[in-house]
Amino acid sequence: xxxxxxxxxxxxxxxxxxxxxxxxxxxxxxxxxxxxxxxxxxxxxxxxxxxxxxxxxxxxx
Amino acid sequence: xxxxxxxxxxxxxxxxxxxxxxxxxxxxxxxxxxxxxxxxxxxxxxxxxxxxxxxxxxxxxxxxxxxxxxxxxxxxxxxxxxxxxxxxxxxxxxxxxxxxxxxxxxxxxxxxxxxxxxxxxxxxxxxxxxxxxxxxxxxxxxxxxxxxxxxxxxxxxxxxxxxxxxxxxxxxxxxxxxxxxxxxxxxxxxxxxxxxxxxxxxxxxxxxxxxxxxxxxxxxxxxxxxxxxxxxxxxxxxxxxxxxxxxxxxxxxxxxxxxxxxxxxxxxxxxxxxxxxxxxxxxxxxxxxxxxxxxxxxxxxxxxxxxxxxxxxxxxxxxxxxxxxxxxxxxxxxxxxxxxxxxxxxxxxxxxxxxxxxxxxxxxxxxxxxxxxxxxxxxxxxxxxxxxxxxxxxxxxx
Numbered sequence: 001x002x003x004x005x006x007x008x009x010x011x012x013x014x015x016x017x018x019x020x021x022x023x024x025x026x027x028x029x030x031x032x033x034x035x036x037x038x039x040x041x042x043x044x045x046x047x048x049x050x051x052x053x054x055x056x057x058x059x060x061x
Numbered sequence: 062x063x064x065x066x067x068x069x070x071x072x073x074x075x076x077x078x079x080x081x082x083x084x085x086x087x088x089x090x091x092x093x094x095x096x097x098x099x100x101x102x103x104x105x106x107x108x109x110x111x112x113x114x115x116x117x118x119x120x121x122x123x124x125x126x127x128x129x130x131x132x133x134x135x136x137x138x139x140x141x142x143x144x145x146x147x148x149x150x151x152x153x154x155x156x157x158x159x160x161x162x163x164x165x166x167x168x169x170x171x172x173x174x175x176x177x178x179x180x181x182x183x184x185x186x187x188x189x190x191x192x193x194x195x196x197x198x199x200x201x202x203x204x205x206x207x208x209x210x211x212x213x214x215x216x217x218x219x220x221x222x223x224x225x226x227x228x229x230x231x232x233x234x235x236x237x238x239x240x241x242x243x244x245x246x247x248x249x250x251x252x253x254x255x256x257x258x259x260x261x262x263x264x265x266x267x268x269x270x271x272x273x274x275x276x277x278x279x280x281x282x283x284x285x286x287x288x289x290x291x292x293x294x295x296x297x298x299x300x301x302x303x304x305x306x307x308x309x310x311x312x313x314x315x316x317x318x319x320x321x322x323x324x325x326x327x328x329x330x331x332x333x334x335x336x337x338x339x340x341x342x343x344x345x346x347x348x349x350x351x352x353x354x355x356x357x358x359x360x361x362x363x364x365x366x367x368x369x370x371x372x373x374x375x376x377x378x379x380x381x382x383x384x385x386x387x388x389x390x391x392x393x394x395x396x397x398x399x400x401x402x403x404x405x406x407x408x409x410x411x412x413x414x415x416x417x418x419x420x421x422x423x424x425x426x427x428x429x430x431x432x433x434x435x436x437x438x439x440x441x442x443x444x445x446x447x448x449x450x451x452x453x454x455x456x457x458x459x
Contacts, residue, residue: 013317013318015318015319015321016320017238017241017320017321019219019222021288021321022232023232025222025225028222029220048288048291048292049235049240050296051297051320051321052296052319053293053298
């Protein structure tokens with residue numbers, strides 16, 4: 001089973017809140033979109049902090 | 062693109078703009094880069110600032126003042142309102158700005174002073190040599206480039222990735238990240254002269270909801286809640302939508318934004334070899350109000366002043382840059398940040414019943430001064446029986 005972070009770009013307000021709480025510096029706010037640029041440990045902290053619910057840690061078989 | 066400057070400023074908000082202007086005025090070659098394609102947008106702010114604080118940096122101009130505020134109301138969970146009136150208090154209240162215009166004005170002033178300004182240009186990493194920052198690797202409209210500088214002033218806001226990649230710990234703990242959402246609403250019934258703050262664990266857990274006027278029937282209606290209280294179904298946006306549905310059901314939202322406000326303590330150290338950190342990136346946001354514009358301008362300006370001296374003296378080591386860190390910590394702002402951090406840590410422990418009791422105790426008071434300090438003093442005076450519980454609050458004053 002693998003775990004990954006899913007970014008819902010339609011919900012994302014590209015505000016950068018997630019970037020500031022990410023313990024791995026994995027997220028990058030590039031102009032008007034959010035990107036997973038480096039390795040994510042799927043801790044879910046960003047998904048908690050998101051004001052809009054645009055981030056989700058998903059588990060895939 | 063020129064690739065060598067005395068000072069490189071990362072970020073075109075109030076901290077970066079004041080840093081660039083101050084540095085250019087002092088005769089340095091300065092470059093300010095902004096990753097967005099436009100200065101001032103998108104707004105990430107409730108746009109309130111105290112008048113006296115603002116005037117320390119710029120003459121108020123109607124072009125970027127959306128509202129002149131005469132009173133503030135703090136509304137407790139049961140609806141008890143504490144009203145702070147400018148007439149009764151000895152000092153002025155504040156303005157609600159139009160940040161899109163305000164930020165542009167500040168950057169214009171920096172450009173006029175001689176600073177280069179480059180938009181849609183993102184710092185991807187510091188240029189490090191022997192442990193010291195010597196500039197930044199950037200992507201400018203997709204093209205990689207190196208910009209070297211004697212000193213880099215990182216004013217890259219909440220994200221604060223530049224200082225982090227230079228080795229400073231800028232990560233905000235979840236519980237100290239205010240998760241925020243805001244609507245610019247129009248056609249709503251508001252008191253155009255009052256900034257309203259709504260408290261309560263049902264309304265805004267460990268934070269507050271604000272209505273900041275921007276005209277007769279227009280306001281920033283926003284909310285910040287602690288990151289640890291944020292989860293599916295109870296996110297900042299959910300709380301805000303519930304408040305709006307109840308209070309402004311017929312209002313029109315003409316802008317919807319989100320944002321994160323760090324209410325942790327400032328960075329342990331805001332300088333490193335060749336690097337200074339200012340504004341939200343330095344975590345110098347007031348932990349009680351969430352206000353950061355004035356502190357950003359103060360730290361941006363001070364950073365540039367110290368950087369100018371260090372460049373003139375030919376030494377931009379961490380040690381040489383330390384007067385900046387020591388300077389803002391010793392300032393009135395530094396004192397208020399530390400005190401308000403402790404006050405915040407006390408207030409987040411209060412349940413709604415306690416918030417109501419405290420609000421009722423001072424609802425009839427006429428405060429002589431318009432400040433967090435005056436409010437705390439009044440709370441302590443009016444609640445002698447709660448001495449033990451208020452001890453934590455009283456201790457913040459010593």
